[in-house]
Amino acid sequence: MPISRPCSCGAAWHEQGALGRADMVTIAQCQRHQSAWNAALATATGGKTFSTHGSTWVWLPARKELMLMFPDSVTAAAVRPALAEGLRLGASSARIWLNSAVDAVGLGPLGFRMSWQPWWMAAPVADVVQGGNDAAILTREVPDYSGPLEQELRVVRVVRVEPHRAWHAVTRDDGGTITGAAYSFYPSGVAGPTGIGGIHQLEVLPGFQRQGLATTLLGATARAAGEAGAATLTVNATPQGYPFFSSRGFTLLGRGRTYVLDL
Numbered sequence: 001m002p003i004s005r006p007c008s009c010g011a012a013w014h015e016q017g018a019l020g021r022a023d024m025v026t027i028a029q030c031q032r033h034q035s036a037w038n039a040a041l042a043t044a045t046g047g048k049t050f051s052t053h054g055s056t057w058v059w060l061p062a063r064k065e066l067m068l069m070f071p072d073s074v075t076a077a078a079v080r081p082a083l084a085e086g087l088r089l090g091a092s093s094a095r096i097w098l099n100s101a102v103d104a105v106g107l108g109p110l111g112f113r114m115s116w117q118p119w120w121m122a123a124p125v126a127d128v129v130q131g132g133n134d135a136a137i138l139t140r141e142v143p144d145y146s147g148p149l150e151q152e153l154r155v156v157r158v159v160r161v162e163p164h165r166a167w168h169a170v171t172r173d174d175g176g177t178i179t180g181a182a183y184s185f186y187p188s189g190v191a192g193p194t195g196i197g198g199i200h201q202l203e204v205l206p207g208f209q210r211q212g213l214a215t216t217l218l219g220a221t222a223r224a225a226g227e228a229g230a231a232t233l234t235v236n237a238t239p240q241g242y243p244f245f246s247s248r249g250f251t252l253l254g255r256g257r258t259y260v261l262d263l
Helices: 027-044 074-089 105-110 147-156 213-227 240-244
Strands: 049-050 053-060 065-069 093-098 120-123 164-172 178-187 196-204 232-237 251-255 257-262
Touching: 027 049, 027 053, 027 065, 027 093, 027 120, 027 147, 027 178, 027 196, 027 232, 027 251, 049 074, 053 074, 065 074, 074 093, 074 105, 120 240, 147 164, 147 178, 164 213, 178 213, 213 251, 232 240, 240 251
Parallel strands: 065 093, 196 232
Antiparallel strands: 049 053, 053 065, 093 257, 120 232, 120 251, 164 178, 178 196
16 A cells, blocks of 8 residues: 655754754645655656646656646646647656646646645655664665666666755565565755655555565665755645654644546
8 A cells, every 4th residue: 555655864954953854834835845755756767857838847758648847827728739739759647736726726727636636745864764663675776666766766876866866765565575665865955945855655465564664764865864964854745644653753744636637
């Protein structure tokens, strides 16, 4: 079950201050971080970002998904040209990420339907990183992966995505089978989220849950982002993942919306 939408400790995340406090993180910063993460995935997998009518779109070829990232407003006239580009690229779906304050009435005539709701949460890295996380291994190579998982793993090793920095961790059972995985991402150099990292795609497979694996994955990826300079972590939690993250120091900041269209 996915709970997010996915030691020697450095000193940066031990420092207390505005960027080390979850209550100082804004939903707008969470949104900028999510946009930076999707853009990094696009770069790593041969996709792209582009703008139409002042809005930023991300093309993720591994998932065949076109995304509009947090526009100030949405109208059918502004969205249609991007949908045409998505069809040209071979997209099978289009997703629009919205702040809850943005009017989405213009999406109805285009056939978009409401999809899952982002639950934006944040925590100081120092509250998240704990000992006893040796079961989760940071890695740039996962031979078990194929398809989109294999392609997206390039985000941790493709040089051209720097200065964006990403890390991936996996856990395995005694037989070597993957039981869980997670990413962390610290987009240094991006306007807005300075000092803010994020946890993405944290998931423990059914049959291995409630064994502490999510905690070890969270700790390993959080430590990597903290040692790179992140003081605070954000996460786009699922409702199922909310109890886990809230028990690990994360505070709920608010909820957004997403809309999806099958192409």
